[in-house]
Amino acid sequence: MIDVAALKAHAKSLLEKGSVRAVIGYRKSTAGLLAEPATIADADATDDLIFDPTCVQNLALYLVNDKKERVHSRSDDKRPIAVVAKGCDSRAITVLLQEKHFPRESVHVIGVSCEGTGVVDARKLAKKLDGKKALSVNFDGSEAFSITTEDGAQSIPAAEVMAERCLECRSAHPTLSDMTFGEAKSERALHAPFQAVKHKMKDEQDNRWAFWARQFDRCLRCYACRSVCPMCYCEECVVDSINFAVLPDTTADEKADRIKWIERSPARSETAMYHMVRAIHLAGRCVDCAECERVCPVNIPLRLLNTRLEMEAFETFEYNPGSDMNAPTLTSSFRDTDPNSFIR
Amino acid sequence: MTKRTGVFVCHCGNNIAATVDVARVAKEMGEVEGVIFSKDYVYMCSDPGQSTMANAIKDNKLDSVVVSCCSPTLHEKTFREVTEDGGELNPYRCEIANIREQCAWVHKDKPKATEKALKITKAAIKRVQNNQSLTPIGVPVTKKVMVIGGGVAGIQAALDLANAGLQVVLVEKSPTLGGNMIKLSETFPTLDCSQCILSPKMVEVSKNKNIKLLTQAEVQDVSGFVGNFKVKVRQKAIFVDPELCKICDDCSKVCPTVVKNEYDENLTARRAIFIPFAQAIPATYTLDESSCLGLNPVVCGKCADVCEVGAINYDMRPKIITEDVGAIVVATGFDLYGKENLGEYGMGKYDNVLDGLQFERLCSASGPTGGHVLRPSDHKEPKNVVFIQCAGSRDPESHCAYCSKICCMYTAKHATLYKHHVPDGQAYVFYIDIRSGGKGYEEFVQRSMERDEVMYLRGRVSKVYEQDGKMVVKGVDTISGKNVQIDADMVVLALAMQPSKGTADVAKTLKIGRDKDGFLAEAHPKLRPVESVTAGIFLAGAAQAPKDIPETVCQASAAASKVIALLSKDELMHSPAIAKVRLSHCTGCEMCVQACPYGAISLTGPGAKASVNDVLCEGCGTCQAVCLRAAIDVKNITQLQIHDMINASLGV
Amino acid sequence: MTKTVAMEKMLNKADLAAWMGKLDSHRLFSPALEDEDVWNYMPVEEAAKVLLNHPNTVRPPKGFVFPQREVLYEYSQVPGEAPVLNETLPDPAPAVVFGVRPCDSRGLVRQDIVFTKEYEDPYYQGRRAKVIYVGQACNQPPSPNCFCMSVGGSPCAEDGLDVLMTELDGKYHVKALTPRGSELLAKGGELFKDAQAADKAAVEKAHASAKAHPQRPIKDLGKVAGALKANFDSPAWDEMAKACIGCGICTFLCPTCHCFDISDEVKCSSPCKGERVRTWDSCQFPDFTMHTSGHNPRETLGSRLRQRVCHKFLYFVENHDTQQCTGCGRCVSLCPVGIDIVSVVERLGQP
């Protein structure tokens, strides 16, 4: 069980000593059950930090945002920033380091182990509680969550209300950290890895298309999936309407010549293209934090789409994103033994 | 985006016009946005066609041109020259739409072919309208050449290059020049003595002031590009100062270590300190570190003790020599197919089963038997000798699929030489076919059969074993259809040729390709047979494919002349159609750096963003496809251009 | 706006389908599950299955009149000739939308202001004229984050609706609020009974009880605008937006947000042919205010959060004398990182 007091104390001492600029962690939200990401620069505010199964967000995103912000603010504070990272978050940080997005020394990773469980799926929990509003969720040993409602606390087997990705998680312990809280539990995947994808793959192709067409049709193009993804850190996205990355020497032609691969219209063809481009760009980079799926206001099963190629990466190319910051990336490397029989 | 495009549609006589409605193509292309001139003409590549084009460019102030004609491999150069010379427009503003090979010639239905030609031409228009003017990149060249391999190919190439006034660094792995050829006794079809013709060339190498010879040396690393390679060579320590060595043989006499002599194909022995053979170049003894007792006067030190001139120095250390060269010739030669692979012929098991090179040594005056053919087991003169051709060649199931090309000839030579040495002996040759193409070759084979009464048996040998001091050869004569058994005194196998052991490593270091059999790959099997796929690296000799001496010498001279032509200019022109980074989009993720086949991209500057070395980049676009941020593009085939071409080819 | 005398009727719940059946001259929509957990306004396929027991829909009903994509005109040009423009004004078949929550209909009123007050947008109006909104009072809060009363609304507000239905025991109290609404009721004919005094009392009771559900308060709504103005340069904007991911959920799903972008969708490059379309845009997107020069006046997430909140509680108030927030709570519930407009207003919108 994670000692949250020790976590707070560690964060506090980092800030007191001035060895980090800020600590990115979780605190309680006013908007609902799920925790909210908090960037804390004041040592006294570290008391707000929490770590419980409501801490769903992948905080690696805020390292990316922090970098963008710092470019803008031209701050010369060279101290690292600390970040609380679950297993999946730490994998995301590793991928970012692998892609040289920031140097290793610029981040202090406070690893937190999900131990035997993971984080909650708010939708599953709401169903489980059948209308009752959960006020808090806490770890209760390595197999259960303790859930408080107006009627008091109850213990529920974690597997019943855990996020799908946590059920399939292969490494709930941070792969990279400067300080770790919680026990490393190796045996924990409650479902077989890629179970959901494999199940979907069994469908007839026409049914699969019918399924995805239905999903794509209701996409709002709010881009929450892109915005929440730590890997979607491009200056300019294929769906952006205009040239984003503009330098003083960017010519008018370059601005005018922006390729419109995807129209802004929320038509099926364009939405499909958007999600497929994202999926292909995430190949070998997606750490299955499933934030894209969680944030989607219309419940598009994006995790299913994005883990399809992760399954290939893992099973065909023996590539596990976020496991080695020094390895070449999936698509900028190859092996002589890569599949060839699909080629005529 | 250009605004004044011209389109020229070629009839190619009837070659295109028969299946494509060229007039319609010209008319419809004239209506495409930005096209202000469109015309069809019977032969665009003819003189009048070219002047039509040149005038149209000037008269209409065209800023981009599409020629819809045959494959760009044929006339892209022509039309770009017309664009530049006659039209006074940057040649990179001209693109070719291939409506002949890829359209008119492969379809019959005229309306359909015309539709396709329209799409192909429109795609080219869309592309050219976003072409930039480019200027080839001039790169100064280093007028120095490295030749890798000191066999006959390397020797010939080095001499040709040196005689043309170029500096040459000749790198040889073993202690002497000469390669496989120096081990041969006589050469077919003229039977002149191999040493007699090669030794003078070896001496010439050693005397030529333009040639720097590095023996016992291997290429370790190559960087750079055509005109400007940087090669690191590792030279072993030989522990003998060649300047001082008098070749007196005192050292060798006292050396207590005896090992097999690889120059006699292991038929004799040598000491740890030795000279490979009397005519070796460089003419010096050398101390073989691996067999020496310890390079230490405390352990042995006998050779240093007896050397009057004090040439022996145990403290020598390997050297790394860095050479800047403009071009590289690879002539790493061949090895015989591993004996261990041919168990069915008893190779390696019986002393009296020899390979071709061993037989050469037996015939050679400088060989282990002083030029007498004696069988190794008991030094008796063999009276029945069986020669087996295609040992390992032309056997796709279990050995090499290819024909080793020279075995038919050298087996005929071996049989002939044997008969000359042992006139009362009988030579048998098992063969599949006899391939004797070449000047005087067929006559030579016929002579061996008729004059020297060599018995040719068509068929495969199934088994060779020893019985009562004889080598029993069992086979079948497919002409008579009978099983044959010969009780031979000696068996000689014409083993397949394969690229020498170091070839794979050299190819990897030089980043040049190899074919399925491991031989070095030429850039084009017919038109560029001595060039590797990497610019500035040339191939010579049997490392590229099995070949005999005259062919090897030809290729060596050809490679040399290619290098001479290449280095005759002070600057090399590199294609400017290379990758360009959009710094605004680059995040420095290094994926392009990892994927670039040429190591042409590195992270530089503030924020460590990708930067392309203009000269190393070959413009393949691998970087473009791995970049997730569209931050890198190949000039004149950018993603925007491909996007527009996709639209055009789908009629969007 | 002229208010006609309200017509109050009673409809048995069991007769809802029958009423819908009589409206076959209209396309009918009602909240339904589009996918697991995703409530949206869907075409009514089987009237008997319409239960009107929905929580807040994920999408507000604004798309009926302000669709995410609207073709403004088609264009084409033959080389050498003048371009041909062909305006494509919408002319949809009439529609009735059931189950509209009062907060969403109040959102509609704010959309009306934007698209009709200063400039009469023909596309909007063309659609607006054809859609009849049948509201449904919220006897129970449809979302845990409702705060309609804090922004001047109520669970039984009538603005923007043609009809308001209130569920009572086994019956609906159906109140026509506009002539269009009355016509709609008239089509039901015998199905509707006049509301009696007891019914009216029951409705009042239901409405009172709905209003009694606790909601998150915004103190001094009248002073919020001034306070926001005073806090324009507060560092708290950046602080509160620190977690913001810059997605479009809060704005796309807001019943009042109405920003759009205009772009050309090329169908064929030569001969040139295409459509000019208007699509939803969001002030939360980084490209929303991006200038061609590369300068972006609202580059930071804080400045974008400020824009959203100030537009709703300051600028709109200044321009149109009302808040542009109706308290539906969608932006609070659906924000991936818990950014809470009520908290923001509490913190920066109080004197």
Add this chain to the structure above:
Amino acid sequence: MANAVETAKDETGFEPKIVAFLCKWCSSAGSDLAGVSRLQYPSNAVPITIMCSGSMSPMFVLSAFNKGADGVLVSGCHPGDCHYLKGNFFARRKIYLVQKLLQFVGLENDRFRMSWVSAAEGVKFAGVVDEFVKDIKKLGPQTRLKAKR
């Protein structure tokens, strides 16, 4: 239902629109050889010559389908024969992934194909196109990813 009717109607006269991305050094040269050899194959595939199959961005494939391609072919040098040493190995991995994704989303398998065609394989090139066109004709027009235009 409407789609099914449309497909059936089109089956007779349906001429697929195919984009064929050919690497310059092998497959484009191979198609030139098919031309020189006067081999006949259907005219549905419009060639776009790219420098190397390694430069084939997944975006090109998706875009072609979006723009209404009924089939997309990518063809490069055989493994080990790449003019640019190893571009085709990168292509192979990337195209494999794109293909798996397209299949997962439900695009018919036969609409996206990769082939190795060397400069000497004119006959193979003609065969690849011929077979591809036949397979796509069986499927009818591609409607799944095509933008309505």
